[in-house]
Amino acid sequence: MIQVCIIGSSGHFGYVLDGLREVPEARLVGVAPGSPGETMDKVLAGASRLGAAPRLFDDCLDMLDELRPDVAAVACHFGDHARVAAEVLKRGIHAFVEKPVATTYSDLRMLRDVYAAGDARLAAMFGSRQMPHFRTARQAVREGAVGDIRLIQAQKSYRLGSRDAFYRQRSSYGGTIPWVGSHAIDWVRWIGGETFESVLAMHSTRDNKDHGELETTALCHFRMTNEVFASVSLDYLRPPTAPSHGDDRIRIAGTEGVLEVRDGRVLLMNDREPGIRELPLLPKEDLFPAFIRQLDEEDGRVSAEDAFAVTEACLKARQSADEGRQVLF
Amino acid sequence: MIQVCIIGSSGHFGYVLDGLREVPEARLVGVAPGSPGETMDKVLAGASRLGAAPRLFDDCLDMLDELRPDVAAVACHFGDHARVAAEVLKRGIHAFVEKPVATTYSDLRMLRDVYAAGDARLAAMFGSRQMPHFRTARQAVREGAVGDIRLIQAQKSYRLGSRDAFYRQRSSYGGTIPWVGSHAIDWVRWIGGETFESVLAMHSTRDNKDHGELETTALCHFRMTNEVFASVSLDYLRPPTAPSHGDDRIRIAGTEGVLEVRDGRVLLMNDREPGIRELPLLPKEDLFPAFIRQLDEEDGRVSAEDAFAVTEACLKARQSADEGRQVLF
Known part of the structure; x- marks a missing residue:
């Protein structure tokens, strides 16, 4: 079973909820805000429509440390994407991140370095690709x-x-x-x-x-x-x-x-x-199931390069x- | 009667031929090439379909001096527009010129100066405006x-x-x-x-x-x-x-x-x-008849400013x- 968490309710968390229907081997286990003032009501409501009952955490880092999921989706305020995604990757957890994956050059550099130092996968939510x-x-x-x-x-x-x-x-x-x-x-x-x-x-x-x-x-x-x-x-x-x-x-x-x-x-x-x-x-072709499927593939790290290159261009x-x-x- | 000449066969001389049908007070009296190697066959063929029998000149300046038309259309090679249009304006003849009215900054400056020094009108063939x-x-x-x-x-x-x-x-x-x-x-x-x-x-x-x-x-x-x-x-x-x-x-x-x-x-x-x-x-609304109609109007010099500004932008x-x-x- 692949354990999934959602962090934040500001981006396209719906890609994850929709995608979970197609990935029976994945389960939503926890949700938490990623930015100050975010509430997770919409995410919890969507989860309950799926028949899922994830735990709600106040702090996303506590959630990552306690649940140790395989995958975390990051969809908080856009200026927080890089910081939160880096925390995910540092724990060896695969990150499915709203684009742009960073909103400053220094955050992008930091995220690239964290990604390069580990083995976890990263993909951006380029929704129109699906x-x-x-x-x-x-x-x-x-x-x-x-x-x-x-x-x-x-x-x-x-x-x-x-x-x-x-x-x-x-x-x-x-x-x-x-x-x-x-x-x-x-x-x-x-x-x-x-x-x-x-x-x-x-x-x-x-x-x-x-x-x-x-x-x-x-x-x-x-x-x-x-x-x-x-x-x-x-x-x-x-x-x-x-x-x-x-x-x-x-x-x-x-x-x-x-x-x-x-x-x-x-x-x-x-x-x-x-x-x-x-x-x-x-x-x-839904993005989230494709991300889950490629976790076992050799060339599964291509998606991170796309995310970084497009963010840099932005x-x-x-x-x-x-x-x-x-x-x- | 308004006497009209056409110089060149490379641009949209058809605007003039088509427009003449709508302007019974105008008559095509002469045609001549404006650039080396231009032949006027297509223009003459179009004129004969109109029932017009303009004189064919080898040299457009001879034509302008001999026929002294009221209006000359300039539709030769694009790099010659400014030089030929300036010769038209210098003779007090109104110029209906293929766009761009110049292809170098120095030609544009020269044409603007010649235009400003006289009273003749100028308009560019902005065909899509019609x-x-x-x-x-x-x-x-x-x-x-x-x-x-x-x-x-x-x-x-x-x-x-x-x-x-x-x-x-x-x-x-x-x-x-x-x-x-x-x-x-x-x-x-x-x-x-x-x-x-x-x-x-x-x-x-x-x-x-x-x-x-x-x-x-x-x-x-x-x-x-x-x-x-x-x-x-x-x-x-x-x-x-x-x-x-x-x-x-x-x-x-x-x-x-x-x-x-x-x-x-x-x-x-x-x-x-x-x-x-x-x-x-x-x-x-055909351009050429509109140009002819505005020859008597007070604000008829607006069209030249459009021609110069767009040419400069190009x-x-x-x-x-x-x-x-x-x-x-």
Whole structure:
């Protein structure tokens, strides 16, 4: 039996609760807050719907020391991800961590060092990687559907609504580029397959409806290896009347075609057939069960490198936006 | 009767031929090449379909001096626009010029000076301004459909095909940012209503299928007044199998909604109604008749400022891409 704990209730702990249904060999044994002021009510309610009865701890370190779980999910305030994940890893416990895995360079360095010093696994909650449309897009591009990739445009657009207090401070929220942008920056790298060389980004807190330091808009412009260019557009401007919460898009133009993800669909034009084709979608693949399955695999440490690389790209983009200058990798 | 000449056959001289049908008081009296090696066969063929029989000159300056037309359209190699347009203006003749109106800073400065010294009018062939979808988008945005504009993404994607020899050299072509990008950069300014503050751009000639110095891809990232950010993505990667020659798009996100132009349609979401609405389109308004009509109007010199400002933005973006650094306005 694989013992699982959840720390925090601010990120996508639902990935773990949903995933547990698919992993009968795993059991939720404990939950605890990871940041000041977090309550675990929503997590406990979700657990009870699963038929699980985890113990509630006030202190996540006490929980880790007492229960000694195999896996801990970290989903507290974003500014605390690195510190808490490091405590998990130091105890030899595998960490399934909300992205970005750190919100400062020093925290990222610290987490990388702790990870490198041990054998425990780490993966970030790149939620869109589990989605049929992004999985399908990646497979098609990797199989050559657009030839050599030359240009990428990615977009995340969300409703703002009224966000918890911790979103309003850089120290706990981390910034819109790391929080919202990490997904799109991951797509650029995960689907595009190139490495970041430089970034120029901009962000603005204008019209954020009393959300303090939260940036409402951001635009990042990456130069990748092989003269591939990528734009990442981020905003919280999606109106409340929109047909869905988010509007995720990516367009990948290559030497032999153009592929787009939009409205959960994958559209392809290429040299081989006339017109625009909608690709049949791969099934959803839940992240948490995949993380559990790869704990026994040799190459299971790849996921941590993805988490660190994307987090670093987010921090460089945020630095660029803060300082108004291009930042090199 | 308004006497009209056409110089060159490389740009959109069709705007003039089409427009003449709507302007019975104007008559095409002469045509001549504007750049070495240009033939005027296509222009003459188009004229004869109109029932016009313009005189063909070998030298455009001889034509201007002998016919003394009221208006001359300039549509030669792009690197010759400024020189030829200046000759037109110096003679007190109104100039309807293919964009960009110059391909170097010194030519732009020279053309601005010549324009300022006289009374003749100048307008650039911003062809998409005449299109129903862009006219509708601008009207809606200017009427407040999305509230205050915060973020803009624009795209031009073309088929490359096999282009004339003059496209293969920077000196005659000017670059993909000025040639293709001038449209999208014009939308950003014309619809968005803000002023450029800085630009970072990148471009690449990779995989240009023997088109010499022609850039296949470009990505421009503008900072505008009021912390409005705009990306402009340009490519010649549209496959031959695509359903149309070009794929023009713009997305404008504001404090109260998001408006998009895509596939010739205008889609709006905002706070006022649920879901996505497709806006009814304004009619097409041909550029050339509009230019002729405004020759008698007081504010008819606005169009030249648009042409100069967009050309300058293109040249700064191209400089940024050439030098790999941000350029200020």
